[in-house]
Amino acid sequence: MSRDYILHRIRTALGRGAGQAVADPPPARIRVPQVSMELRVASMLERVRALAGEAVASSDPCAVVANLIAGKTALASNAPYLAECGICGLPGVRSGITGREELREICATVDIGITSADYALADTGTLVLLSSPREARMISLLPPAHIAVVPRERILTGLDELFALLPNPAEASSSMVLITGPSRTADIEQILVRGVHGPGQLTVIVV
Amino acid sequence: MPTEFGQKSHDTLVDAKLQLAIYTATGRLKEKRIEAVSNDALPDYQELRTQANDIKKHTIDNLDHYLEEFERNVTAHGGKVVYCKDGTEVSDFVLALAKERAAHLIVKSKSMTTEEVDLNERLEHHGLESVETDLGEYILQLAHERPYHIVAPALHMTRFQVADLFERCLHVPQETVIEKQTALARSVLRQKFLAADIGISGANFLVADSGAVVIVENEGNARLTTSAPKIHITVAGIEKVIPRAQDLATFLKLLARSATGQLLSVYTSFLSGPRRAGEIDGPDEFYVVLLDNGRTRLLPDKSKRQSLYCIRCGACLNTCPVYRKIGGHSFPWVYSGPIGAILTPQFMGVQHEPALPFASSLCGACGEVCPVKIDIPKILLELRSDVKKADAREHKNRLEKLGFRAFAWMMTHPRIFEMAGRIGRSMGWPSGNKGPMGAWLSERDLPPLPAHSFRDLWRRR
Numbered sequence: 001m002s003r004d005y006i007l008h009r010i011r012t013a014l015g016r017g018a019g020q021a022v023a024d025p026p027p028a029r030i031r032v033p034q035v036s037m038e039l040r041v042a043s044m045l046e047r048v049r050a051l052a053g054e055a056v057a058s059s060d061p062c063a064v065v066a067n068l069i070a071g072k073t074a075l076a077s078n079a080p081y082l083a084e085c086g087i088c089g090l091p092g093v094r095s096g097i098t099g100r101e102e103l104r105e106i107c108a109t110v111d112i113g114i115t116s117a118d119y120a121l122a123d124t125g126t127l128v129l130l131s132s133p134r135e136a137r138m139i140s141l142l143p144p145a146h147i148a149v150v151p152r153e154r155i156l157t158g159l160d161e162l163f164a165l166l167p168n169p170a171e172a173s174s175s176m177v178l179i180t181g182p183s184r185t186a187d188i189e190q191i192l193v194r195g196v197h198g199p200g201q202l203t204v205i206v207v
Numbered sequence: 208m209p210t211e212f213g214q215k216s217h218d219t220l221v222d223a224k225l226q227l228a229i230y231t232a233t234g235r236l237k238e239k240r241i242e243a244v245s246n247d248a249l250p251d252y253q254e255l256r257t258q259a260n261d262i263k264k265h266t267i268d269n270l271d272h273y274l275e276e277f278e279r280n281v282t283a284h285g286g287k288v289v290y291c292k293d294g295t296e297v298s299d300f301v302l303a304l305a306k307e308r309a310a311h312l313i314v315k316s317k318s319m320t321t322e323e324v325d326l327n328e329r330l331e332h333h334g335l336e337s338v339e340t341d342l343g344e345y346i347l348q349l350a351h352e353r354p355y356h357i358v359a360p361a362l363h364m365t366r367f368q369v370a371d372l373f374e375r376c377l378h379v380p381q382e383t384v385i386e387k388q389t390a391l392a393r394s395v396l397r398q399k400f401l402a403a404d405i406g407i408s409g410a411n412f413l414v415a416d417s418g419a420v421v422i423v424e425n426e427g428n429a430r431l432t433t434s435a436p437k438i439h440i441t442v443a444g445i446e447k448v449i450p451r452a453q454d455l456a457t458f459l460k461l462l463a464r465s466a467t468g469q470l471l472s473v474y475t476s477f478l479s480g481p482r483r484a485g486e487i488d489g490p491d492e493f494y495v496v497l498l499d500n501g502r503t504r505l506l507p508d509k510s511k512r513q514s515l516y517c518i519r520c521g522a523c524l525n526t527c528p529v530y531r532k533i534g535g536h537s538f539p540w541v542y543s544g545p546i547g548a549i550l551t552p553q554f555m556g557v558q559h560e561p562a563l564p565f566a567s568s569l570c571g572a573c574g575e576v577c578p579v580k581i582d583i584p585k586i587l588l589e590l591r592s593d594v595k596k597a598d599a600r601e602h603k604n605r606l607e608k609l610g611f612r613a614f615a616w617m618m619t620h621p622r623i624f625e626m627a628g629r630i631g632r633s634m635g636w637p638s639g640n641k642g643p644m645g646a647w648l649s650e651r652d653l654p655p656l657p658a659h660s661f662r663d664l665w666r667r668r
Contacts, residue, residue, distance in 0.1 A: 132486060169477050185426050
């Protein structure tokens with residue numbers, strides 16, 4: 001529509017010619033600190049708890065998840081890691097869904113969504129999930145509770161390390177989402193309420 | 208005759224409940240920001256601000272280049288970029304697409320850019336249903352009001368007003384418990400999300416090297432808007448582009464801290480194109496509308512173009528002594544506070560509300576808290592000058608000009624100055640709220656006049 005008109009207006013205003021080269025942008029500011037794995041795990045757990053999420057370190061994630069489900073219904077993502085842990089075989093847990101409509105219907109009715117995470121960020125308590133055949137977008141979004149099972153070696157120090165590792169996340173997936181705590185709002189009288197549109201409960205299990 | 212701006216400001220000032228609401232909310236946000244950017248919490252805060260400013264400057268100075276790069280990369284991922292001059296072009300595009308796809312229901316996540324062009328009203332005028340899904344924006348849509356604040360849109364409303372509104376619009380019993388009001392909105396909007404044909408979002412950043420749209424939010428409604436319907440349309444201003452995904456390591460650290468004092472907002476979505484082969488969910492179609500709507504008007508002036516660096520964090524509103532008294536709805540357009548005072552005159556022309564750049568004490572707080580270092584006080588002064596120049600062209604300020612010339616003459620002639628001082632002291636301050644100084648005096652108490660001038664005292668020393 002107005003593509004050429006707008007680009008022409010911009011160039012005229014800036015005094016630039018079409019296709020004129022540009023100087024390099026200022027170098028990106030990426031600083032990756034050295035932090036031991038123990039400290040990363042500790043920071044991850046602390047940050048998630050500070051956001052009113054639950055966080056546990058466990059060598060038996062399957063048992064932790066089984067405890068949390070306790071008769072409720074859950075949908076687990078297709079992340080191979082969840083199956084390896086035996087989570088997909090727990091009673092009440094469905095898994096292996098590959099159709100969009102079916103997935104959506106199940107997500108809209110189950111109590112808990114279970115995912116892994118591609119990365120986690122220790123200094124902010126953030127989960128990083130890339131959309132793929134293994135991880136669907138809706139599982140961490142529609143159910144009222146979200147459980148994420150993360151092997152500790154995927155815990156990065158923070159945003160800088162994430163973007164050092166993935167300088168262009170668009171190459172890997174159409175969607176990368178950073179999840180930092182349970183869904184929340186303070187839109188009415190600045191009173192904090194959790195679980196507006198996304199899950200109000202978040203549990204992070206570091207293995 | 209007070210202007211609309213003056214009248215609304217006055218109405219806000221005399222409303223004690225509203226004063227308390229604005230003061231408390233902005234005060235809380237302000238404190239949280241101070242804590243989040245303190246030296247303990249973020250030691251390299253100042254370096255990050257400088258970096259953010261450098262990147263924004265470089266990008267805006269080469270805007271055409273980065274828009275074209277963004278466009279190429281969106282296209283490479285199977286999306287489509289549409290350039291729009293104004294609101295009419297945006298709604299024409301959405302309407303045509305909706306017609307082609309037989310779409311009726313649209314879910315929207317919060318976007319100041321779509322507020323600029325009244326997108327909901329335009330779409331509903333043509334028979335589409337367009338529902339705001341951010342809790343605050345949903346409340347405002349039901350109340351037919353404009354956002355009161357860039358990040359806390361319903362800051363001025365109480366739970367009791369929300370209860371009345373929900374009772375009237377949703378036909379539910381009075382409910383004044385905020386948790387239950389939120390749950391009610393969740394269940395109403397959940398049905399909309401699952402039935403919607405199109406999702407329309409804004410964008411916090413457009414990443415040129417990835418062709419990605421970045422959206423930051425706390426509720427999850429933007430994730431649903433961009434992932435549940437089969438069509439996702441982003442509407443973003445052309446100034447939102449940044450060169451690289453790696454620059455997010457700078458901007459994301461600044462944005463949430465400056466806006467709400469969070470280290471990161473709950474959800475940061477990085478979206479590039481429709482769902483790919485094998486991905487289970489996500490939209491089939493992905494459009495990015497790049498909107499001008501007056502932005503190119505800001506580019507020719509090398510100083511004022513920095514207004515386009517704004518990342519809409521709202522920190523300048525929370526810290527501004529003027530915003531904290533007159534609130535958001537006194538401002539004549541969607542953007543309020545210091546950033547509104549510099550954006551509105553430049554987007555709409557200085558004559559739209561000539562008093563706007565003057566509604567500032569020039570205390571400099573806005574410039575100090577700006578995470579991308581926009582020199583707001585300087586731009587306010589430049590805009591004041593523009594207003595006066597426009598007045599002069601229309602010969603509106605002859606008396607004022609004459610007055611200032613007389614004042615300059617007096618100040619540069621010591622004898623005249625002394626004589627004027629003597630006359631002034633014998634006459635006393637003008638009283639009452641009338642005369643050319645009336646408006647100025649109505650809000651101020653002047654100190655008592657001294658019996659002798661400084662010169663007198665010096666001579667008698």
